[in-house]
Amino acid sequence: MDTIFALASGRGKSGIAVMRISGPEAARVFQAFSCNAPKPRQAEVRILSMDGEILDEAIVVHFTEPNSFTGEDVVELHLHGSVATVNAVLSSLGRIPGFRLAEAGEFTRRALENEKLDLAQVEGLSDLIEAETEAQRRQALRVLSGGLGRIAETWRSDIVRASALLEATIDFADEEVPVNVLPEVKELLERTVLSLNAEVRGVGVAERIRDGFEVAIVGRPNVGKSTLLNALAGREAAITSEIAGTTRDVIEVRMDLGGLPVTFLDTAGLRDVADVIESIGIERAKARAEQADLRVILLERKHDDAPLSPRGDDIVVVSKSDITVGDFSAITGDGVDRLVGRISSILEERAGMAGVAIRERHRIAMERANSALGIALDRLEASPDLAEMIAEDVRDAVRALDSLVGRVDVEHILDEIFANFCIGK
Numbered sequence: 001m002d003t004i005f006a007l008a009s010g011r012g013k014s015g016i017a018v019m020r021i022s023g024p025e026a027a028r029v030f031q032a033f034s035c036n037a038p039k040p041r042q043a044e045v046r047i048l049s050m051d052g053e054i055l056d057e058a059i060v061v062h063f064t065e066p067n068s069f070t071g072e073d074v075v076e077l078h079l080h081g082s083v084a085t086v087n088a089v090l091s092s093l094g095r096i097p098g099f100r101l102a103e104a105g106e107f108t109r110r111a112l113e114n115e116k117l118d119l120a121q122v123e124g125l126s127d128l129i130e131a132e133t134e135a136q137r138r139q140a141l142r143v144l145s146g147g148l149g150r151i152a153e154t155w156r157s158d159i160v161r162a163s164a165l166l167e168a169t170i171d172f173a174d175e176e177v178p179v180n181v182l183p184e185v186k187e188l189l190e191r192t193v194l195s196l197n198a199e200v201r202g203v204g205v206a207e208r209i210r211d212g213f214e215v216a217i218v219g220r221p222n223v224g225k226s227t228l229l230n231a232l233a234g235r236e237a238a239i240t241s242e243i244a245g246t247t248r249d250v251i252e253v254r255m256d257l258g259g260l261p262v263t264f265l266d267t268a269g270l271r272d273v274a275d276v277i278e279s280i281g282i283e284r285a286k287a288r289a290e291q292a293d294l295r296v297i298l299l300e301r302k303h304d305d306a307p308l309s310p311r312g313d314d315i316v317v318v319s320k321s322d323i324t325v326g327d328f329s330a331i332t333g334d335g336v337d338r339l340v341g342r343i344s345s346i347l348e349e350r351a352g353m354a355g356v357a358i359r360e361r362h363r364i365a366m367e368r369a370n371s372a373l374g375i376a377l378d379r380l381e382a383s384p385d386l387a388e389m390i391a392e393d394v395r396d397a398v399r400a401l402d403s404l405v406g407r408v409d410v411e412h413i414l415d416e417i418f419a420n421f422c423i424g425k
Contacts, residue, residue, distance in 0.1 A: 001072075001110075003028075004102035005093045007086060008424035019089055020424060022107055024249040025098050026073040027062065032096045040064045048077070050092045056085050069113030070107055106261065108425055112406065119406025120148040123359060124154030127210055134259030135351055139209050139358060147356035147406050151199065155192050155369070156401050159394055166391040181311060186380055189373050189394070196370045202355030203363040207344040208293060209354055212261035213347050216289040219298035220307050224319035227330040228298070229253060232340070250288050258344040260351060265292060294346060296339070300324070313346045315339070368400035 003023025021029055030037040030046075038044035038060050048055040059078035068074035079085050087264070092098055108125060117125070124143025132135040165181040168325040217225045251266040266326045267285030286308070289295055295314045297306050302318050302325065310316055318326035321334055328335025357366060376393035377387045 003099050004106055004425040005090075005099055006107070007090065008076070009081070013083060015252060017081040017086045018080045018424075019077040019079060019093070020102075021075040021077070021087070021093070021099070022068070022070045022072050022102075022110065023072065023099075026075045028096060028098075029075050030060075031075075033092070035060070038062055042182035043078075050087070052097075055088050055092060066114065066116075069115045069116065070110040072110060072138055077258065078389040078404055081112065102424070104422065105425060111285055118146070118149045120357075120362070120404065121354065122150075122406075123361075123424075124148075124425075130421070133256045133261045135209050136251075136261060139206060142356050143358055147367065148358075150213075151195070151356060152401050152404050155195065156398060158188045158192050159369075159373070159397050159401070163391055163394045166387050170389045182380065185390075186377065189377055189380075192397075193297065193370060193373050193377070196366050197358050198239075198367050198371075199355045200363055200370070202353055203366075204360070205350055206354040206356075206358035207360070209351055212263050213264060213350075214263050215294045215296060215343060215347075216265040216267055216285075216293040217296045217298065218267050218285065218289045218308060220300070221302050223298040224330055225298055226251070226266050228296075228319065228328075229264055231330040231336055232264055241397070245384070257340070258348060260344070260347050262343075262347065264306055264402040265289075292345065293350070296343065302326075309315050310377065315342055315346075339397065362404060365400050369397040369404075372396035373398060391404065 001023060002024040003021065005019065005021040006016060008020040009018040027037060033046075033048040033050055033055070035046040035048060038046070040062055041064075043059050043061050043245065045057065048062045056079050056348050058080075060074045061078070063069070063074040063076075065073050072145055077087060077089065090101075094101065108117070110154065112119060112122055121144050124140050124145075128140035128144055131140050148207060151302045162185045165185050169181060217228055220223050229251065233255065252263050253266075254261065254263045256262075265288055267289060291309065295308075295310070295313060297308070297310060297316045299306065299316065300318070306316060317328060317339060318324070319330060320326050320331075322329040322332045326335075328339050330336060357363065372393045376390045376397070378392045379393065
């Protein structure tokens with residue numbers, strides 16, 4: 001396997017730039033740069049030079065295989081972070097025989113291939129790199145730390161145990177098995193199904209934490225939707241006017257709300273109109289409001305009818321408390337903090353339902369396993385004599401869980417996953 005190198009820190013001027021080298025010949029960098037190798041896993045200062053020219057004075061760390069991120073020999077050079085220094089070291093590394101520049105995500109791919117990470121952890125690492133809010137960071141760390149792999153291993157262990165018991169009844173079909181194993185098989189499968197169901201329910205929320213919740217601000221024209229959006233954004237994100245129908249399209253503002261990524265949607269005023277352009281905006285408003293995770297429905301007066309039927313946790317409030325009896329005023333700011341607190345509380349409660357499975361791929365794999373186990377339980381209930389068919393259903397469930405953590409059937413998605421990584425990761 002080639003020895004690869006890349007800048008692992010961000011491009012541009014910085015205090016320190018980290019250069020990462022990984023592969024069977026990584027330690028050759030010390031000879032090429034005319035310096036002694038430090039003790040493994042100890043940071044030591046070295047002067048790096050090539051062909052008699054000093055490149056930099058750097059902190060050097062050597063991780064010997066398999067005790068490294070990739071599972072290979074890894075050398076890290078902590079350089080002074082000037083663009084010129086980084087370019088000089090990159091150029092020098094490229095002149096070492098057998099060294100080449102890493103491709104996007106190649107370090108992490110090698111960690112996967114060397115079983116330092118499972119596939120779910122790789123996805124967690126990708127999410128951690130992209131995390132913008134505290135909730136995203138915490139969720140990504142749970143996955144990166146192996147949370148999904150551990151729970152999947154528990155499921156797998158129970159299913160394999162059930163499979164072994166079933167195989168015993170098949171192997172000794174002509175003999176008297178001393179203990180009836182079918183009740184234990186049923187208990188193992190039912191316990192796994194319950195746990196899988198709970199994790200599947202949390203995937204949608206976990207996806208929202210990763211991609212962001214959507215909160216639609218809806219109401220009739222001139223009820224203060226755009227003014228509220230501007231107050232939340234702290235800037236003039238939407239045009240405000242006393243003229244009805246000013247907002248024709250959905251205006252989006254993304255922000256960090258109590259550590260959660262939230263996109264607020266300012267929508268067109270809901271009313272019956274003859275204007276074709278405004279009617280298109282109203283239809284878009286209704287569609288986005290229907291898809292939103294939460295709607296804030298604004299009324300002008302307490303006893304007004306809502307322009308759409310509230311559902312679940314939807315918040316119905318009276319605006320313009322500066323000129324009427326209401327819940328808040330986006331102009332004076334009175335009550336806005338209370339409204340934001342209500343929104344945060346609802347979304348935080350939903351976020352608490354998230355599990356460690358965070359992607360659609362995870363949901364599909366778990367549902368495949370669940371489906372196979374459901375069929376196995378149905379057969380077990382119908383006729384215990386169908387042990388061979390039940391055992392095959394159980395093996396299908398094991399294969400589905402193996403695909404969850406990357407043991408099988410994932411080659412077709414690897415390129416897509418690693419394409420999202422930077423070169424130095």
